[in-house]
Structure formats: structure tokens, C-alpha cells
Amino acid sequence: xxxxxxxxxxxxxxxxxxxxxxxxxxxxxxxxxxxxxxxxxxxxxxxxxxxxxxxxxxxxxxxxxxxxxxxxxxxxxxxxxxxxxxxxxxxxxxxxxxxxxxxxxxxxxxxxxxxxxxxxxxxxxxxxxxxxxxxxxxxxxxxxxxxxxxxxxxxxxxxxxxxxxxxxxxxxxxxxxxxxxxxxxxxxxxxxxxxxxxxxxxxxxxxxxxxxxxxxxxxxxxxxxxxxxxxxxxxxxxxxxxxxxxxxxxxxxxxxxxxxxxxxxxxxxxxxxxxxxxxxxxxxxxxxxxxxxxxxxxxxxxxxxxxxxxxxxxxxxxxxxxxxxxxxxxxxxxxxxxxxxxxxxxxxxxxxxxxxxxxxxxxxxxxxxxxxxxxxxxxxxxxxxxxxxxxxxxxxxxxxxxxxxxxxxxxxxxxxxxxxxxxxxxxxxxxxxxxxxxxxxxxxxxxxxxxxxxxxxxxxxxxxxxxxxxxxxxxxxxxxxxxxxxxxxxxxxxxxxxxxxxxxxxxxxxxxxxxxxxxxxxxxxxxxxxxxxxxxxxxxxxxxxxxxxxxxxxxxxxxxxxxxxxxxxxxxxxxxxxxxxxxxxxxxxxxxxxxxxxxxxxxxxxxxxxxxxxxxxxxxxxxxxxxxxxxxxxxxxxxxxxxxxxxxxxxxxxxxxxxxxxxxxxxxxxxxxxxxxxxxxxxxxxxxxxxxxxxxxxxxxxxxxxxxxxxxxxxxxxxxxxxxxxxxxxxxxxxxxxxxxxxxxxxxxxxxxxxxxxxxxxxxxxxxxxxxxxxxxxxxxxxxxxxxxxxxxxxxxxxxxxxxxxxxxxxxxxxxxxxxxxxxxxxxxxxxxxxxxxxxxxxxxxxxxxxxxxxxxxxxxxxxxxxxxxxxxxxxxxxxxxxxxxxxxxxxxxxxxxxxxxxxxxxxxxxxxxxxxxxxxxxxxxxxxxxxxxxxxxxx
Numbered sequence: 001x002x003x004x005x006x007x008x009x010x011x012x013x014x015x016x017x018x019x020x021x022x023x024x025x026x027x028x029x030x031x032x033x034x035x036x037x038x039x040x041x042x043x044x045x046x047x048x049x050x051x052x053x054x055x056x057x058x059x060x061x062x063x064x065x066x067x068x069x070x071x072x073x074x075x076x077x078x079x080x081x082x083x084x085x086x087x088x089x090x091x092x093x094x095x096x097x098x099x100x101x102x103x104x105x106x107x108x109x110x111x112x113x114x115x116x117x118x119x120x121x122x123x124x125x126x127x128x129x130x131x132x133x134x135x136x137x138x139x140x141x142x143x144x145x146x147x148x149x150x151x152x153x154x155x156x157x158x159x160x161x162x163x164x165x166x167x168x169x170x171x172x173x174x175x176x177x178x179x180x181x182x183x184x185x186x187x188x189x190x191x192x193x194x195x196x197x198x199x200x201x202x203x204x205x206x207x208x209x210x211x212x213x214x215x216x217x218x219x220x221x222x223x224x225x226x227x228x229x230x231x232x233x234x235x236x237x238x239x240x241x242x243x244x245x246x247x248x249x250x251x252x253x254x255x256x257x258x259x260x261x262x263x264x265x266x267x268x269x270x271x272x273x274x275x276x277x278x279x280x281x282x283x284x285x286x287x288x289x290x291x292x293x294x295x296x297x298x299x300x301x302x303x304x305x306x307x308x309x310x311x312x313x314x315x316x317x318x319x320x321x322x323x324x325x326x327x328x329x330x331x332x333x334x335x336x337x338x339x340x341x342x343x344x345x346x347x348x349x350x351x352x353x354x355x356x357x358x359x360x361x362x363x364x365x366x367x368x369x370x371x372x373x374x375x376x377x378x379x380x381x382x383x384x385x386x387x388x389x390x391x392x393x394x395x396x397x398x399x400x401x402x403x404x405x406x407x408x409x410x411x412x413x414x415x416x417x418x419x420x421x422x423x424x425x426x427x428x429x430x431x432x433x434x435x436x437x438x439x440x441x442x443x444x445x446x447x448x449x450x451x452x453x454x455x456x457x458x459x460x461x462x463x464x465x466x467x468x469x470x471x472x473x474x475x476x477x478x479x480x481x482x483x484x485x486x487x488x489x490x491x492x493x494x495x496x497x498x499x500x501x502x503x504x505x506x507x508x509x510x511x512x513x514x515x516x517x518x519x520x521x522x523x524x525x526x527x528x529x530x531x532x533x534x535x536x537x538x539x540x541x542x543x544x545x546x547x548x549x550x551x552x553x554x555x556x557x558x559x560x561x562x563x564x565x566x567x568x569x570x571x572x573x574x575x576x577x578x579x580x581x582x583x584x585x586x587x588x589x590x591x592x593x594x595x596x597x598x599x600x601x602x603x604x605x606x607x608x609x610x611x612x613x614x615x616x617x618x619x620x621x622x623x624x625x626x627x628x629x630x631x632x633x634x635x636x637x638x639x640x641x642x643x644x645x646x647x648x649x650x651x652x653x654x655x656x657x658x659x660x661x662x663x664x665x666x667x668x669x670x671x672x673x674x675x676x677x678x679x680x681x682x683x684x685x686x687x688x689x690x691x692x693x694x695x696x697x698x699x700x701x702x703x704x705x706x707x708x709x710x711x712x713x714x715x716x717x718x719x720x721x722x723x724x725x726x727x728x729x730x731x732x733x734x735x736x737x738x739x740x741x742x743x744x745x746x747x748x749x750x751x752x753x754x755x756x757x758x759x760x761x762x763x764x765x766x767x768x769x770x771x772x773x774x775x776x777x778x779x780x781x782x783x784x785x786x787x788x789x790x791x792x793x794x795x796x797x798x799x800x801x802x803x804x805x806x807x808x809x810x811x812x813x814x815x816x817x818x819x820x821x822x823x824x825x826x827x828x829x830x831x832x833x834x835x836x837x838x839x840x841x842x843x844x845x846x847x848x849x850x851x852x853x854x855x856x857x858x859x860x861x862x863x864x865x866x867x868x869x870x871x872x873x874x875x876x877x878x879x880x881x882x883x884x885x886x887x888x889x890x891x892x893x894x895x896x897x898x899x900x901x902x903x904x905x906x907x908x909x910x911x912x913x914x915x916x917x918x919x920x921x922x923x924x925x926x927x928x929x930x931x932x933x934x935x936x937x938x939x940x
Contacts (some may be wrong), residue, residue: 297325389588
């Protein structure tokens with residue numbers, strides 16, 4: 001460009017540059033346009049007629065096409081007749097592409113007398129046009145936009161131009177425009193918050209004065225807050241005003257359309273805290289998610305917040321959040337009220353009002369700051385009153401709400417660890433010292449020990465458990481007498497099990513000491529399962545096994561294939577730890593014919609836990625447990641654990657369990673109860689694909705579906721999921737047959753996931769065949785081609801070999817649903833060969849160029865790179881398309897239908913290159929060695 005610019009101004013240089021322009025035109029018109037703009041006017045005089053003829057021939061009237069881009073890049077006013085109607089259009093779909101099409105908008109192309117032209121446009125159109133001239137042009141455009149905006153009667157137009165110039169940091173232009181701007185323009189700019197950004201001191205000062213006046217005149221607290229956020233932090237009284245706006249009774253704290261809380265945290269964190277404090281004191285609503293913000297405030301022990309927290313006579317849930325602001329004195333007063341209420345409730349347990357107040361006090365205490373709460377309890381906890389100990393232990397165990405610390409160890413001052421250990425030991429001794437005491441008190445102290453998680457207290461926790469089991473036995477022995485006496489408390493105590501509290505506490509502490517204690521209870525009928533789960537938790541923690549998702553129901557069969565490979569290894573690897581050994585030993589003693597039913601059932605459940613831990617070869621013992629003379633209904637989870645351990649279970653045994661269930665269900669006069677749910681029978685169906693006869697799943701499904709009938713038909717998604725978990729050709733075959741014979745067991749989306757998540761190309765192709773046949777994709781809830789295409793694209797990123805398979809399939813596929821899926825896939829992850837195949841397919845079926853082809857071209861011609869890991873935002877870069885453009889260019893001379901589609905593809909690629917740039921090794925012309933012009937209109 002520099003050479004053309006300089007040479008055109010030398011003697012006889014204009015003719016040389018004009019010749020170069022004519023040579024460049026059929027290779028890259030945009031290059032020729034740039035040369036015209038840079039060259040001396042004499043060059044334009046030589047090429048004017050040729051260029052205007054070419055541009056007119058290339059341009060489609062009324063469209064912001066590449067010809068318009070060419071015209072604008074020349075900067076020649078001779079094209080004003082074509083460009084002005086587009087640039088001044090009220091349709092933004094036309095105006096914006098026109099002004100943003102070239103790298104820089106060159107306003108000379110709009111012609112002369114712009115002031116007269118602008119006066120005939122609507123205000124909104126002028127606003128958009130001048131703003132974009134200021135934003136998309138060079139220095140000449142900014143100068144022009146300022147001069148035209150100065151004389152524009154609209155304050156909105158002037159303000160829009162100012163904001164655009166300010167975005168470009170054109171400080172001189174901003175000051176120049178504002179020097180002649182309307183008063184309303186200044187107010188609009190002040191409301192937009194530019195006072196802090198403008199560097200001109202005089203302008204900034206005036207805007208600040210206007211902002212201050214607007215703040216004082218605005219009655220709406222939300223609007224006032226928005227204005228205050230725009231002010232600089234050093235403006236006197238700003239933070240006080242922000243706090244007052246937040247504390248205003250009329251302020252809508254939970255406006256889903258506003259991000260005021262985020263803005264306040266960034267702009268004025270101290271003022272935000274003060275405003276929230278004032279809202280709490282006044283009893284107004286707090287914004288959602290304000291809890292963490294409140295922790296930044298200092299605690300108080302006097303004033304309206306304290307009064308509100310201590311007023312427990314009425315229900316007001318927002319006061320619970322205020323409890324995070326109270327200090328030790330207030331928390332101590334709350335605990336005193338809690339203990340008084342607990343004592344009164346024991347004397348009058350049916351008093352509803354008293355019970356409600358008890359719960360309100362408890363809720364507020366749970367919201368206090370943990371470290372302060374713990375310090376108060378430590379100071380007040382030295383009591384020999386078992387009732388007080390019970391109440392305090394309950395508070396410690398349950399302090400904090402779920403997800404906000406209630407499921408984590410209680411935060412205490414590290415220096416108070418020894419004092420806490422002594423206190424908890426004292427509490428344990430207090431509740432254990434009362435032989436006639438209740439089991440609830442024991443469990444509360446046990447939960448408190450677990451909440452602190454000190455391993456020094458494992459002996460006390462064991463003593464509490466022993467006493468609980470002893471008292472449970474006594475309660476069961478006296479249950480009949482209690483029922484005769486009408487003693488509801490005693491009779492209920494016999495049926496309440498507190499094993500979860502003890503198990504949770506042992507698990508929280510963990511370690512070798514806990515493992516040693518748990519091993520002692522494995523044969524206990526009431527705590528044996530919990531003891532095994534404790535050992536499993538310790539094992540999982542040692543091996544860094546991730547915690548299972550709350551939303552995922554056991555069993556998870558996706559690891560069966562790996563388990564079978566481990567089982568088949570020779571020699572089998574040694575267990576990673578020995579924590580399953582005591583469980584195996586306990587099972588060996590329990591799983592005997594002479595043992596009672598309860599012992600045998602315990603052995604079955606212990607084996608289910610033990611198989612989920614590292615263990616040696618105990619297949620003989622497992623077989624012995626399976627053979628125990630207990631109903632099959634007690635063994636589905638055991639068989640599932642065997643499957644997860646890599647074993648192949650007996651299909652006849654599973655089918656017998658299904659037949660037994662159906663026999664009982666059909667004889668039940670209330671069979672409709674069983675037809676309402678599937679939880680009893682579905683676990684058995686899930687096991688069949690992993691049995692000695694995987695195809696028995698079809699026999700089982702037919703029988704079970706017949707029981708439910710059409711009126712009670714159910715979905716059987718988990719059956720589909722387990723079949724999909726079977727790897728290789730066997731899994732493909734079962735899944736294919738299941739789709740053809742039992743399509744109704746799941747919705748379309750679940751079927752799609754079942755096939756695609758198998759991680760095999762063969763499975764993807766099977767699904768595509770079924771979709772093309774119409775097995776899937778029908779009805780109002782059918783998965784459409786767009787969703788499948790996106791899923792295929794995600795899978796193709798992990799399995800590149802899928803691309804070639806899908807391209808081959810596309811070339812042979814007919815005009816049906818499968819074709820739409822593949823074209824949607826190409827729109828997400830197309831390659832160059834896919835585009836050529838699409839062009840040929842479109843031409844063969846006489847289908848015109850459409851949006852789907854455009855998406856496929858965009859996928860090929862651009863590369864989207866996420867701006868960060870797991871980010872949905874990305875940068876777009878040009879991808880190399882040289883070979884594709886060459887192939888498409890060659891198709892221009894094929895059949896008319898094929899040529900029309902290929903040309904449209906080339907044009908779209910050029911537009912993408914205009915927007916995102918040209919890849920490093922790509923040429924300007926699709927095939928310069930062909931000596932044929934591109935675009936064809938450039939032919940001389």
C-alpha cells in the first residue's frame with residue numbers, strides 16, 4: 001500500500017498504479033479498493049469508469065453485500081447513490097452491516113451535503129448513523145460526527161455520539177462536542193456515569209455537579225443508587241448516600257432485573273454493609289445471597305438489631321440473617337431463652353405456641369457466627385443438668401444451616417481445643433450417669449462429638465453407643481408393658497434407631513482408632529451395617545474415592561467392565577488396604593445355616609458393603625451368602641454388589657426373583673399399590689444384562705410390562721442405562737434390539753444419551769440408523785436433529801475417527817431424518833470434505849443454499865477458542881480454507897445447480913474472512929493459477 005501511495009504521486013506513476021489496480025481487481029477486489037483509497041486522485045481518473053462498471057455489476061441493489069464493502073473501502077463519493085440509502089436505513093439489519101462491513105468506514109463515500117441529508121432522517125436513525133460513523137471511522141469520521149452532532153437538535157443524538165467517542169478515548173472530540181451541546185445532553189451523559197472517565201477537568205467537574213443535583217432530585221432509591229454508583233469514591237457524602245438509598249423502605253432489595261448488590265460490593269463495600277445494617281435494624285427485607293456480605297460487619301450487642309433478634313415471640317425469618325451480627329452477650333441471652341423454653345417444653349410437650357418459640361430461638365442460634373457461638377457454649381456448658389446438656393449438645397450438633405457450615409466441623413478457637421475435649425467428656429459423663437435417662441440425650445452428645453471431630457473422644461463416643469444399644473434392648477424388652485400402660489414415649493423409644501447419628505460421628509472422626517471400634521460391632525444386629533459403612537468410609541478416604549453424587553442412585557454399573565478385567569487378571573492384585581478383612585470375618589461367622597434369620601440377613605447386607613471395598617478372593621464365601629435360606633427379595637443389592645465386583649450372576653436366579661414378585665403382586669388384592677411404583681422390581685431387571693443370559697432382559701421386561709399394562713405403563717430408564725453400560729458388540733446388539741422392541745421404556749433424549757455415551761463409533765452409527773428409520777425423533781417429545789448434531793459434535797472432539805465415518809454415511813444416505821442430523825453435525829464440526837459433499841448433495845436434490853450450509857461453512861472457516869477453561873465465551877480466529885476455496889472454485893464450471901451453490905459458498909467464506917481475517921497461508925484468490933477472475937463480475 002505504501003508503494004502504491006508513493007508511486008502514484010510520482011511522474012508517470014499514476015499509470016503504473018492504475019494498471020496494478022486493474023490487475024488486483026480480479027484477484028481480490030478489496031485489495032484494489034484499498035489501493036484506490038491510498039493512491040493519488042490521478043489514479044482514480046484513470047480507472048474510474050472500469051471500477052464503477054464493475055461495482056455496479058457486482059452489487060445487488062438494496063443489500064449490504066461485499067460490493068458495498070468495496071465501494072466504502074474506495075472512499076469515493078461517486079458511490080454515494082448506492083451507499084447512502086443503506087447507511088441511512090431505519091432497518092438496523094441493513095444499516096449496521098453497511099457501516100461495519102469494511103475495516104474502517106470512510107465517510108467521504110456518503111457524498112456531499114450530509115447536513116441536509118441527515119435532516120430528513122428520524123431521530124433514532126440519526127443517532128445510530130452518527131454514532132457508528134464516530135465509532136467505525138478513522139479520525140476523519142470522528143471529526144465529521146462531532147461537527148454534525150453539534151448542529152443536531154436532538155440531545156439523544158449528541159449523547160450517543162459522546163458515549164461512542166468516549167469509548168474510543170477521543171477526549172479532545174468529547175470536549176469539543178460538549179462545548180456546544182444542549183443542557184439535556186449534559187444531563188444524559190451525567191446519568192450514564194462518564195464523569196469519572198472524562199479527562200478534561202472542566203467537563204468532568206460540570207458533569208459531577210449535574211450528577212450531584214440529579215442525586216438530590218431523584219426520589220426513587222433505585223435510580224438514586226444507580227447515580228451514586230457512577231460517582232467517584234472521593235465525592236463528599238457519596239457513601240452515606242449509598243447506605244441511605246439501600247436502607248430506604250421503598251428500595252426493592254430483591255429486584256431480579258438489577259445487579260445492585262454486585263455493583264455495591266465493587267463500588268462501595270463499606271456503604272453496602274452500613275445500608276444492610278440499617279435495613280436489618282429497621283426490619284426490612286434483605287437481598288438474596290446477602291449472608292456472606294453480612295459477615296463483613298462487626299458484631300453488636302445493643303441496638304435495634306439485637307432487640308429484633310431477641311424478640312422471639314413472633315415469626316420473622318429475615319431476623320435469622322440478623323443473628324449473624326450479634327455478639328457474645330446477645331448469643332448468651334438467646335441460649336438462656338433456649339434453655340428456658342426447652343425446660344418448659346419438657347413439662348408441657350403439647351404446647352404448640354411454646355414449641356414454635358423453641359424452634360424460632362433454635363433457628364436464630366443456628367445463624368450466629370460459629371466461633372462466637374462456640375465460645376459462649378464453652379463458657380456456659382459446664383452444667384451437671386442433663387436436660388441443659390442435652391439442649392446445648394443439640395445446638396452444637398446442628399449449628400449452621402445446610403450448605404453454610406452445618407455439614408462441616410464447627411469452627412472454634414484453636415486454642416480452646418483442650419477445653420472442648422474436657423467439656424464434651426463431661427457432657428458424655430453427665431448423660432451416661434443417669435440410668436433412667438433417654439436415648440435422645442445420648443445421641444445429641446454423640447452428634448456434638450462428631451461435629452467437633454476430635455479423635456481423643458472416640459472412647460466416649462463408644463461408651464455412648466454401648467449405652468444406647470443397652471437402653472434400646474431394655475426398651476424393646478419393656479415395649480409390651482409400655483403399650484399396656486399407654487406410655488407412648490417408652491413404646492416409641494423401642495422402635496427408634498439412632499445409628500445414623502453415631503455412624504456419622506464416627507465417620508467424621510475417622511482414622512485407625514475408629515476402624516478398631518467399628519470392627520467390634522460388625523455382628524451387632526442393630527449397628528453392624530453402620531459399622532461396615534464406617535469402615536468403608538475410612539477406606540474410601542484413604543484411597544481418595546470421590547463422594548457419590550446425591551442425585552445418583554446406587555448401583556452404578558458403568559464400572560462393571562473394568563471390574564471384570566481386574567477380576568480376570570492373573571494373579572489378582574492384592575487389596576489396597578485390609579479394612580474389609582474384619583467384615584469378611586464377621587460374615588464367615590454369620591453366614592451359617594444354624595444362625596438365626598436376623599444374623600443371616602445381616603451377613604447378606606454386610607457382604608454387599610464388603611464387596612464395595614478392596615478385598616481378596618472370597619468367591620466361595622459370597623456363594624455361601626447367596627445360598628442362605630432367605631427370600632430372594634432380601635438379596636437384590638447383594639447381587640448388584642456382586643455385579644459391580646465383576647462377577648457374572650445366575651440369570652435363572654434373577655428370573656426366579658422376578659417371577660416370585662409377580663406371583664405375589666398378582667395375588668395382592670391391592671395390586672394397584674405395586675403398579676404405582678417400580679422400585680421393588682426394577683433392581684431385578686437391572687441385573688439381567690450382567691447375568692449368564694444377558695438376553696433374558698427381554699423376557700423379564702415383557703413379563704413386568706404385562707403386569708403394569710397400558711393403564712399403568714412406566715418408564716424403565718435405568719434398564720436402558722444398564723444395557724448401555726455393557727461394552728462391545730454384545731452391548732450394541734442388546735441396545736439395538738431393546739430400541740426396536742421396547743422403544744417406550746425411555747424418552748428420546750435418554751435413548752440418545754444411551755447410544756452416544758457408550759463411547760464407540762459403532763454405537764453412534766447404530767443410533768443414526770435408528771433415527772433415520774424413524775424409531776426415534778417422532779412425536780412432540782422427540783429429539784430433533786439440531787440437538788443430536790450438537791451431541792455428535794461434542795463426541796467427535798473426543799473421537800476424531802467419527803468424522804470420516806459420518807462423511808461416508810452422508811454420501812450414501814437418502815433424503816430423510818438422518819441427513820438432517822448429519823447436516824446439523826456439519827454445522828458444528830464440519831471439515832472441508834464435508835462441505836464438498838454437502839454441495840454435491842444439495843445440487844443432486846436441487847436444494848438451495850440455506851442456513852444449515854452457512855453454519856457448516858462457519859464451522860470450517862473459523863476456529864473458536866474458549867477464553868478460559870470451561871468457558872462458554874470464546875475468541876474467533878480464521879481457519880485455513882485454501883483447499884476448500886480451490887475446490888469450490890473449480891465447481892463453478894460444473895452443472896448450473898452445483899455452480900450456484902458453490903458460488904454462494906465462496907461468497908460466504910469471503911464474508912467470514914472479511915469479518916475474522918485471513919489465515920496465515922491462505923491466498924487472496926481461490927485459485928490464482930486458473931487465471932479466472934473472482935468474483936466473476938471482475939472479468940474485463
